[in-house]
Amino acid sequence: MSAETTSTLAGVSQEPGAAKPDPILVADDVTRRFGGMTAVDVGHLEVQRGAITALIGPNGAGKTTLFNLLTGFDQPNSGRWTFEGRQLAGVPAAKVSRAGMVRTFQLTKALSRMTVMENMRLGASDQPGERLLQALVPPLWKPREREITAKAEELLERFKLLEKKDDFAGSLSGGQRKLLEMARALMSDPTMVMLDEPMAGVNPALTQSLLGHIQGLRDGGTTVLFVEHDMHMVRHISDWVAVMAEGRLVAEGPPGGVMANPAVVDAYLGAHHDTDLGDDSLLSDEVAEQLEAEAEAEAEARSHGQAEGPQTDEGDR
Amino acid sequence: MDWTRILSNVAGELIAPTTAAYALAAIGLNVHFGLTGLLNFGQAGFMLLGAYGFAISTIAGWPLWAAVLVAIGCSVVFALVLGIPTLKLRGDYLAIVTIAAAEIVRIVGRSTALTNLTGASSGLRGDSYKETFQELSPFDDGTSTIGPFTYANNASNSWWVRIVGWALVLLACLLIWRLLNSPWGRVLKGIREDEDAVRSLGKNVYGYKMQALVLGGVIGSLAGVVYVMPRAVQPDSMGRPMTFWVWTILLLGGAATVFGPVLGSMLFWAALMLIKTVGRELIPSTVMRAEQIEQFGWIVVGVTLMLLVIFRPQGILGDKKELAINVR
Numbered sequence: 001m002s003a004e005t006t007s008t009l010a011g012v013s014q015e016p017g018a019a020k021p022d023p024i025l026v027a028d029d030v031t032r033r034f035g036g037m038t039a040v041d042v043g044h045l046e047v048q049r050g051a052i053t054a055l056i057g058p059n060g061a062g063k064t065t066l067f068n069l070l071t072g073f074d075q076p077n078s079g080r081w082t083f084e085g086r087q088l089a090g091v092p093a094a095k096v097s098r099a100g101m102v103r104t105f106q107l108t109k110a111l112s113r114m115t116v117m118e119n120m121r122l123g124a125s126d127q128p129g130e131r132l133l134q135a136l137v138p139p140l141w142k143p144r145e146r147e148i149t150a151k152a153e154e155l156l157e158r159f160k161l162l163e164k165k166d167d168f169a170g171s172l173s174g175g176q177r178k179l180l181e182m183a184r185a186l187m188s189d190p191t192m193v194m195l196d197e198p199m200a201g202v203n204p205a206l207t208q209s210l211l212g213h214i215q216g217l218r219d220g221g222t223t224v225l226f227v228e229h230d231m232h233m234v235r236h237i238s239d240w241v242a243v244m245a246e247g248r249l250v251a252e253g254p255p256g257g258v259m260a261n262p263a264v265v266d267a268y269l270g271a272h273h274d275t276d277l278g279d280d281s282l283l284s285d286e287v288a289e290q291l292e293a294e295a296e297a298e299a300e301a302r303s304h305g306q307a308e309g310p311q312t313d314e315g316d317r
Numbered sequence: 318m319d320w321t322r323i324l325s326n327v328a329g330e331l332i333a334p335t336t337a338a339y340a341l342a343a344i345g346l347n348v349h350f351g352l353t354g355l356l357n358f359g360q361a362g363f364m365l366l367g368a369y370g371f372a373i374s375t376i377a378g379w380p381l382w383a384a385v386l387v388a389i390g391c392s393v394v395f396a397l398v399l400g401i402p403t404l405k406l407r408g409d410y411l412a413i414v415t416i417a418a419a420e421i422v423r424i425v426g427r428s429t430a431l432t433n434l435t436g437a438s439s440g441l442r443g444d445s446y447k448e449t450f451q452e453l454s455p456f457d458d459g460t461s462t463i464g465p466f467t468y469a470n471n472a473s474n475s476w477w478v479r480i481v482g483w484a485l486v487l488l489a490c491l492l493i494w495r496l497l498n499s500p501w502g503r504v505l506k507g508i509r510e511d512e513d514a515v516r517s518l519g520k521n522v523y524g525y526k527m528q529a530l531v532l533g534g535v536i537g538s539l540a541g542v543v544y545v546m547p548r549a550v551q552p553d554s555m556g557r558p559m560t561f562w563v564w565t566i567l568l569l570g571g572a573a574t575v576f577g578p579v580l581g582s583m584l585f586w587a588a589l590m591l592i593k594t595v596g597r598e599l600i601p602s603t604v605m606r607a608e609q610i611e612q613f614g615w616i617v618v619g620v621t622l623m624l625l626v627i628f629r630p631q632g633i634l635g636d637k638k639e640l641a642i643n644v645r
Contacts, residue, residue, distance in 0.1 A: 073513065097519035109514035111507050121500070122507050123518050129500035130520070132528050136495055145500065181514075188519060 009048060009240055014253035014261070016242075017044035024049035024192060024223050025070070025101075030079030032065055039065045040076070041247045047192075052214060052224045054234045054255070057244035063227045064106060066244070067196055071103045072096040084191065098125065100191035106200065106227075110177040112170030116161060119169050119180060120152035121145070123187030152187065159183045159213065175206035182213065193217060195226035199233050205292050211237050231259075323594045325465040330586040332466070334474065337482030338364075338544035339586070343566040343578030344489045345536030351572035352502060353529040354509030356412035359399070360537050361559035362419025365552060366391040367538025368545040369426060372446040373434060381449040385542065392538035395422075396531040404526045419560060426552040441550040443473055450546065451477065474547040482543045486579060489536055494575045505529055506573075565622045571632025580633060588621075589614050 012018050023046035032040040040062040047053050055063050068074035070081060072093035080089040083101055091099075111119050121127075127148060128134045129141025156162040159179045164172060169180060178198060185193055198214065199207055215237055218224055228234050234241060234255060241258045243251040251261045258264055330336060342360055349355040370391035374384040399418055403411045425431065427438040435441065454477040456470040469475045496502045504525055507515040516522050541555070548554075562585070570581025596610040605613060625632070 071517070073516070092521075093513075093516045094519050094521050097517055102519070103517050105513070105517070109511045109517070111510035111514060113510055114503075114506055118503055118506070122503055122515065122520075125519060127500045130504050132496075132501055132532070135499035135501035136492075138495075138499070141500055184518065 009051065009254065012048075012240075014251075014257060016249040016252050018046070018252050020046045020048040022049045023047060025081065025083050025225070027070065027081035028079060030066065030069060030081065031077045032062075032069055032074065033077050038247050040069065042066060042079075042244075042249050045242065045249055047223065047225055048240060049223050050218065050221060051239040052218045052226070052237055053240045053242060054238035055225060055227045055242050055244060056229070056231070056234055057250075060246075061244040062247040063244050064196055065247075067103065067194055067227060070096075071101060071194055073103075097188070097190075100188075101194060102185040102188060102190040102192075103194035104178075104181045104185055104196055104198065106196040108174065108177040108181050110169040110172065110180050112168065114169060115166055116156065116169055116172070116180060117149070117152060117165040119184050120156065120165075120187055121148050123184035124148040124151070125188040148187070155183045155186055158216075160209070175202040175210075178202055178210065179206065179213075182210070186217075190222065192223040192225065195224065197227050197229065199228060199230050205294070205296060207233070208292060235259075319598075321465075323591070323598070326594055327587050327590045329466060330590045331583050332479055332483070333586065334478045334482045334543060334547045336582050336586045337479070337486050338540045339563060339566055340486050340579045340582035341482075341489055341540035341543060342537050342563045343570070343582055344486070344493060345533040345540060346563055346567050347493065347572060347574075347578050348496075348529050348533035348536065350567065351574070351577075352497065352505040352509065353526060354408065355404075355526060355530060355533075356408050357415045357530070357533065358412050358560055358564075359415030359417075359419030360563045361555050361557065362415070362422045363392045363395060363534045363537030364541030364544060364559065365419070365422050365426065365550075365555040366395050367541030368550045368555065369435060369441075370538065371542045372441045372545065372550050375446040375449055376441070381453060384446075384449065385539075388538045388542050389535050392534040393531055396534040397527070400527045400530045404523055404530070416557070416560070420557070423552045423556050435552070436550070438553065440552060443545070443547075443549045446550075447473065447546065450481075451475075478543070478546045482546070485539060485543060489539075490575055490579065497573075497575060501525075562618075565618065565625075568622070568625060568630075568632055571635035574632070574634040574636075577632055577634040584633075585618075589618060592617050 008021055012020055025045075025047040027042060027045045029044075030040055030042045031038065055066070057063050065074065069076045069079070070088070072088070072091055072095070076089065080087065082088065083096075083099060086099060088096055088099065088101075097103075111122070114122070127141060127144050129138075129145065134140045153162060153165070156165055159182070161172075161176060161179060161183065164176070169177065172180060178201070182193075182195065182198065195214070198210055202210060211233060214224055214226070218239075226238075238255050241253060241255050242249060243258060243261075243264050251258055251263045253261060342364055345363065346357060346360050349357040349360075367388040370388035371384045374387040375381070379387070395418070399411070399414055403414045426435045427440075429437050431437065451471045454471045454475075456477060458469075458471055460467055460469050461476055468479070471477050504515060504520050507518075507520070508522055508525055512522050544555070566581035566585050567578055568581070569585060570577030570579065592614045593610060596605070596613060597607060600610060
């Protein structure tokens, strides 16, 4: 948690819908009903610019639905929201993305039958060759393509996927796909990234590096909003936590304090009152190192397995 | 058994105008299915519209270039009409709508109400619309022989039709090769894999799908024009079977490849000819009559398609690695 963002958020009142000093995203009266069921009913929500905000809540709380609404993948029954002062309600998903708010998905959407590099290139914006007629004249898009490729290599390096760049994305492990999806989302230099359960199905070592990447994003000035179940992660990296239950925003606050909020304990923890949700000792340096070592060994074993895999494959071709 | 005659018949199929027309139609379908993942089951409809557009405007006295533009225009309008309501929905809807729309084109074309325009079910006679095209030929009338092939220079089933047909195929291949390796083609492939992912990256998926549908349809309409050059415009010969043969050709050669549709078309028609001619020689008429052998050829085609999809879904030129990946 960076000291700077913590201090800017220090004066914010710890109640649902609290006003932030510099909100990048402001949503009002957003509702979404599926038949008789109200999946989302959020009165007011502000997301602080340049901070990592976690959106938590029990299963079926409407977190992903709210995500889909905000990013244009679903249409609300009512509501309006602005992103950097711009009305985004009813705007199609592609335009939301071009406005600078890029999302990832809970079920990773790596484009399996394209290479890692092609996946990355697809994330870039302003490629004139993506227009049909310009595509026919390579000199019009080759220079931009080189810029994109250089940037993609830089990001892949950062996410430790560079040696996989010519592999099909479908051959990556689940965690690597999560990394690829996040790296791909960064190709267009978004002002805000929306991560839908970035840690789901990721092994412990990759979790550590994913956490590092998310914090790195924040430190680079990008706003992060993420949905997560894993409370360790939430406590460890978020600057602010918003809690949803049954479609409503029930609590907000800094990660340390919000867990103690009776509304959260009531709505979110329910029967699991005694479960230790935020055990920081698990993230002590010792444990982290041990986890990393284990995962490195695992990754090495896997890369050996993969090196052999394609060769046997070659035989019957 | 006269093997030289059989083999020259089979080889003749390799360069026949029909083979070129089917190759072109499969290239168009490749833009839909191979690149973008659109399930178009109405390619014959695009071809028939192209043929009608060309023939009717030529009969009305329009010059060749204008008639070709009309053929292209018909397919653009057809693609827009099909795409606007369906491209926002799931892929299966496009399949249903295209197969129905192609049938509508055929049934409207053969209806007696339009006898003056389309000639109803008897169609439009070939010599009523071929003149402008044949006049453009630089060759003198007569016949030429190259190797085992002897054809007229300018008549219906001529060298001129073959040259233009295959030149169009070559141009279309060049176009697909260029687009397949461009950022535009990359977006289409992304859409084929996962629309929502591409949408989340800021691309207007609907617009890209529409462009692909129109482009593939235009190539299909040109295929229709080439197809009717050595024959007449017969609505009933351009129905559902034609669409499925185009699909067979595409899957045989390999979807999402540049030369797959061309190779597929050549193999398809050559193999069919081989089965028919050998069948006529070998099978006594007490077992199968000539027209039954014709039917038998198509049965073999159907079985081949089934075997192909089961055992080699990537086609002859496709990348097995690309298909072997489990799409999750």
